[in-house]
Amino acid sequence: MSHSEHKDYAGAKLGMWLFLFTEIILFGGLFILYAVYLHRYPREFSSGGHELNVIYGATNTMVLLTSSLMVAMAVTAIQGGRKLLTLRLLVGTILCAAIFMGIKYVEWSAKIHHGIYPGSAKLAAGPPGESIFFGLYYLSTGLHGLHVLIGGSVLAWIGVKVRRGVVTGDDFVLLENGALYWHLVDLIWIFIFPLYYLML
Amino acid sequence: MNPSDNLHPASGSFWNDTGKSGISSWIFSTDHKRIGLLYFWSVLSFFLVAVVLGLLLRIELMAPGRTIMGPETYNALFTVHGAVMVFLFIIPGFPGAFGNLVMPIQIGARDVSFPRLNLFSWWLYMIGAAVIIIALFTGGGPPDTGWTFYVPFSARTGTNVSVAVFGVFIVGFSSIVTGVNFVTTIHRLRAPGMSWDRLPLFVWSLYATAWVQILATPILGITLVLIIAERVLGVGLFDPMKGGDPVMYQHLFWIYSHPAVYIMILPAMGVISEIIPVFSRKPVFGYKMIAFSSIAIAAAGSLVWGHHMFTSGISDRAILIFSFLTFVVAIPSAIKVFNWVSTLYRGSISLEAPMLYALSFILLFSIGGLTGLILGAAATDIHVHDTHFVVGHFHYVIFGGSGFALFGAMHYWLPKFYGRKYAEKPALIAWALLFVGFNITYFSMMVLGMKGMPRRYYDYLPEFAPLNLVSTMGSWILAVGLVLMLVNLIRGLRSGEPVGNNPWGGATLEWTIPSPPPTENFSEEPVVTHGPYDFSKAGKP
Numbered sequence: 001m002s003h004s005e006h007k008d009y010a011g012a013k014l015g016m017w018l019f020l021f022t023e024i025i026l027f028g029g030l031f032i033l034y035a036v037y038l039h040r041y042p043r044e045f046s047s048g049g050h051e052l053n054v055i056y057g058a059t060n061t062m063v064l065l066t067s068s069l070m071v072a073m074a075v076t077a078i079q080g081g082r083k084l085l086t087l088r089l090l091v092g093t094i095l096c097a098a099i100f101m102g103i104k105y106v107e108w109s110a111k112i113h114h115g116i117y118p119g120s121a122k123l124a125a126g127p128p129g130e131s132i133f134f135g136l137y138y139l140s141t142g143l144h145g146l147h148v149l150i151g152g153s154v155l156a157w158i159g160v161k162v163r164r165g166v167v168t169g170d171d172f173v174l175l176e177n178g179a180l181y182w183h184l185v186d187l188i189w190i191f192i193f194p195l196y197y198l199m200l
Numbered sequence: 201m202n203p204s205d206n207l208h209p210a211s212g213s214f215w216n217d218t219g220k221s222g223i224s225s226w227i228f229s230t231d232h233k234r235i236g237l238l239y240f241w242s243v244l245s246f247f248l249v250a251v252v253l254g255l256l257l258r259i260e261l262m263a264p265g266r267t268i269m270g271p272e273t274y275n276a277l278f279t280v281h282g283a284v285m286v287f288l289f290i291i292p293g294f295p296g297a298f299g300n301l302v303m304p305i306q307i308g309a310r311d312v313s314f315p316r317l318n319l320f321s322w323w324l325y326m327i328g329a330a331v332i333i334i335a336l337f338t339g340g341g342p343p344d345t346g347w348t349f350y351v352p353f354s355a356r357t358g359t360n361v362s363v364a365v366f367g368v369f370i371v372g373f374s375s376i377v378t379g380v381n382f383v384t385t386i387h388r389l390r391a392p393g394m395s396w397d398r399l400p401l402f403v404w405s406l407y408a409t410a411w412v413q414i415l416a417t418p419i420l421g422i423t424l425v426l427i428i429a430e431r432v433l434g435v436g437l438f439d440p441m442k443g444g445d446p447v448m449y450q451h452l453f454w455i456y457s458h459p460a461v462y463i464m465i466l467p468a469m470g471v472i473s474e475i476i477p478v479f480s481r482k483p484v485f486g487y488k489m490i491a492f493s494s495i496a497i498a499a500a501g502s503l504v505w506g507h508h509m510f511t512s513g514i515s516d517r518a519i520l521i522f523s524f525l526t527f528v529v530a531i532p533s534a535i536k537v538f539n540w541v542s543t544l545y546r547g548s549i550s551l552e553a554p555m556l557y558a559l560s561f562i563l564l565f566s567i568g569g570l571t572g573l574i575l576g577a578a579a580t581d582i583h584v585h586d587t588h589f590v591v592g593h594f595h596y597v598i599f600g601g602s603g604f605a606l607f608g609a610m611h612y613w614l615p616k617f618y619g620r621k622y623a624e625k626p627a628l629i630a631w632a633l634l635f636v637g638f639n640i641t642y643f644s645m646m647v648l649g650m651k652g653m654p655r656r657y658y659d660y661l662p663e664f665a666p667l668n669l670v671s672t673m674g675s676w677i678l679a680v681g682l683v684l685m686l687v688n689l690i691r692g693l694r695s696g697e698p699v700g701n702n703p704w705g706g707a708t709l710e711w712t713i714p715s716p717p718p719t720e721n722f723s724e725e726p727v728v729t730h731g732p733y734d735f736s737k738a739g740k741p
Contacts, residue, residue: 011313011388018380022418029422029452033437036448119434128443135435135442143425 009173016177020184023147027188030140034195037136041129048133049196051116056107057197060100061189067096068186071155071179081169083162090159093182097152104145108138140192144185151185154178213619213716230315231719233617236301238322243297246288246329251682253281255675258641262672264660271658275344276359278656280336282347283364287371288329290602291460294467295378295413296325298609299406301617303382305710305717306400308391308726308741313384321377328370335363346656348457351438351449355430362428369424372417375463379413382406391709391741393728400708400732401490405470408494412459412466416502420456423449447512454505462501464598465565466494468605469536472558475608476540478706479555480547483733486539493532500529510581519578526576533569537562553627554704557608560635564600568593571646586656589649595642607634610689615699619716622692626684633681640674707731707738 038045074089115122116134123131158178161167167174214233218225226234257277260267269277304312312318336342339360345353354361386407390399399407426449429435436442438449477484484490506514506522540562549555571593574580584590615621644667649655653664660668702711707730713722726741 008313008388011384014387015314015317015380015384018383018414019376022376022380022414025415025418026422029419029426032452033448036445037437037443040445041443118429119436124442128441130443131436132443135429135437138433139426139429139435139437 007171007173012173012177013180016180020180023184024188027140027143027191030136030143031191031195034136034140037129037132041127041132044127044129045133048130048137049199052137052197053107053110054197056103057193060103061193063096063100063103064186064189067093067100068183070096071182075172075176075179078162078167078169078172078175083165083168086162086175087159090155090162094152094155094159097148097155100148101145104141108141137196140196144188144192147185147188151178151182154181212718213714214719215716217719228319230311230319232300232304232311232315232318233717233719235318235322236297236299237617239292239296239300239325240298242322242326242329243289243293246284247293250281250284250289251679253277253284255679257281258672258675260658261660261668263669264662264665272344274658275656276342279343279346283332283343283368285598286347286460286464287368288325288332290464290598290606291375292325292371292378293464293606294471294602294609295375295382295406295409295463296322298402298471298606298613299378299382299409299467302613302710303403303406304385304389305713305721306403306708306732307386307389308394308709308722308728309385309389310721312381313388314381317377317381321374321381324370324374324377328367328372328374331367331370332364333367335360335367339363348453349424349427350453351427351430351446354427355438362431365424365427369421372420372424375413376417379410379417382410383414386410391726391728393726393741395728397488397491398728398731399491401473401484401487401494402467402470404491405466405473405494408498409463409466412463412498412502416456416459416463419452420460423452423456426452447509447514450509450512451505454508458505458508459498459502461594461597462498464602466497468561468602469494471605471609471612472540472561473536474706474708475554475558475612476543477547477733477735478704479552479558480544480549481705481735482543482547483731483735484539485542485545486535487731487733489535490539493535496532497529500525500532504529504576507576507581510578511585523576523578527573530569530573530576537566537569552611552624552704553622553631554608554612556628556631556635557604557611560631561601561604561608564596564604564638568596568598568601571596584649586654587649588645588653588655591655592642592644592646592649595645600638600642604634604638607631607685612704613710614689614693615696615703616710616715617717618693619698619714620693620696621699621703622689622696626688630681630685630688633677633684635681637674637677637679637681641671641678642674644668644671644674702739705735705738707733707735709741712739712741 070089070092074086074093077085077089111117111134117123118131118135118138123134155178158167158175161174214231226238229235229238256268257274260269260274260277300312300318304310340358341360343349343354343359343361343364344357345359345361349361349365386399386403426435426437430438437444438446440446473484473490504522504526506518507526510519510522571589575584575590575593611622611627648664648667648671651664653660699715701714703715704711709726709728710717712726728741730737730740
């Protein structure tokens with residue numbers, strides 16, 4: 001058997017896709033709870049949804065969609081061997097991640113300032129369905145925010161590898177997998193946004 | 201044999217052909233065989249710890265009232281016994297240890313698809329285990345919730361549940377990483393000629409298991425995160441005072457934890473499907489159906505979690521559906537049993553140690569499986585729910601099934617990786633002690649459960665005393681058998697009789713290469729020309 005390490009691109013991508021399934025199922029647990037409790041407390045979920053700021057949510061959706069576009073362009077750029085463009089697009093993606101987290105911070109701070117956070121006295125005094133709604137809101141957006149941080153860090157790490165010439169036009173599966181992960185982060189937000197901000 | 205012989209004598213094997221030795225050549229190795237052995241010895245160590253806890257539990261239950269420990273200690277012990285056995289022993293046991301050791305060789309590969317990720321999964325496992333151990337000795341002390349961490353108790357108890365649950369989360373991540381690696385490996389790295397219908401049945405079973413690891417474990421992950429959220433933030437998703445529903449916790453927990461039972465038993469069935477044809481000198485009967493039934497069990501087994509919740513207040517309609525689906529799982533399980541028995545029929549059976557474990561697997565697993573139907577039928581489950589009948593039942597499946605299969609795998613495959621073999625006679629005596637001790641211990645529990653003795657109770661009525669005493673004595677026979685088996689096995693691996701390439705006359709690829717194998721496994725990529733149980737061509741790829 002040959003000793004040379006030949007890279008199995010299809011295998012690397014298959015592994016990444018399998019891992020992405022596990023991430024979707026992780027969030028799936030929260031979506032199951034959302035479905036069950038929406039069925040039980042439709043009115044409280046509706047009033048809770050109206051308290052969320054659609055402007056913040058919609059802006060963040062645009063920011064993430066833009067970042068996803070940029071990371072996809074980065075993959076195309078590296079395939080054409082355009083290293084500088086790839087790096088710029090990656091920096092743009094990470095900037096979007098930072099903007100997203102900044103808006104999220106403002107949004108959470110405002111809510112917490114109004115006494116709406118898990119275990120708060122205000123929620124305890126209100127109807128039970130409302131505290132469930134906001135509990136799920138904080139867990140879902142919190143877990144998603146954690147994934148934004150992880151995804152941003154992964155892309156930064158890959159950016160360093162691009163800069164050092166480890167990830168190149170001939171060997172870019174790492175960037176492709178990083179981009180896939182970033183699309184997942186985007187995808188989950190695409191479900192969270194309408195469920196919490198728009199539908200009700 | 202000279203007892204001073206080195207642990208790894210064969211030159212040119214993965215023990216020494218890289219020229220590296222010492223601890224760092226192991227704990228940072230990306231060789232699937234070294235990682236497999238790392239997993240094996242770590243998993244075995246945790247098994248022995250949990251065995252000791254189990255023996256202590258049996259001593260406590262030997263007589264009514266206090267025997268050797270107080271009720272709080274008892275609660276902590278059965279929790280830690282269960283959690284360690286499930287999360288640190290039997291779930292990682294097959295894929296991590298024997299999957300890593302054998303699977304890449306059986307498909308004719310040099311290693312798994314992602315060797316570094318493979319090492320990472322072992323590290324995650326050890327870090328998770330370390331966190332769990334830290335949880336036992338810090339904070340409010342070891343968890344006392346039972347391994348199921350049911351709310352509302354797990355959200356309120358003062359014991360160190362959050363840290364322990366975080367440790368289990370990390371171990372779960374390790375299991376996912378192994379699953380992803382194995383599915384990719386089996387798809388991508390099969391040698392030329394290794395078509396899906398020539399895949400050894402152990403590989404088929406690992407393939408089905410890996411899918412369960414991928415698709416079910418994330419649900420455990422989020423459930424454990426939610427327990428921590430309940431405890432730390434007081435979110436109230438499972439707290440009726442805040443509008444939550446504790447039954448939702450049970451749903452989420454069992455959506456993972458029932459399929460997890462198949463992570464424990466499917467690869468065990470794969471081991472049995474390897475051992476039975478080799479020791480019957482006969483091609484396996486119904487190859488395609490055994491392979492297919494692994495997938496069927498994994499699929500159907502993912503839809504039956506509700507049978508753990510018949511007394512939780514779920515609707516009668518839900519009970520009916522879950523009960524029906526539970527009975528459906530019995531079909532592919534029975535297909536396997538009938539196929540193994542048909543393989544034995546008119547075979548040239550040789551009763552060596554691996555075969556004895558395989559044969560006892562068929563008996564014990566059948567008892568465990570059939571008593572499972574008593575629990576799967578709602579009408580009978582209501583009566584025996586949360587009794588010692590359940591404890592007896594799942595020990596028949598998981599210990600009598602998976603445990604005995606693991607012991608069989610140890611006798612069957614470890615000589616391949618050490619190049620030396622245990623002594624046959626003590627192995628037979630150890631098996632007999634294990635078999636007798638096992639049945640005394642756990643059959644008594646099933647009878648006790650039928651009579652109405654609850655599980656997880658510290659004290660019991662005097663009429664349960666005689667059978668509890670019998671069960672405890674059985675556990676001592678079991679323990680003696682276990683010690684004898686391990687001593688004989690380890691002594692054999694250190695200084696036993698050297699074995700050749702193919703000590704059992706198997707026809708799968710691992711028997712075509714030297715024992716122990718070289719780091720590269722195959723000197724040149726094998727081209728597979730026959731099926732895994734075509735014994736006329738044994739020893740050739």
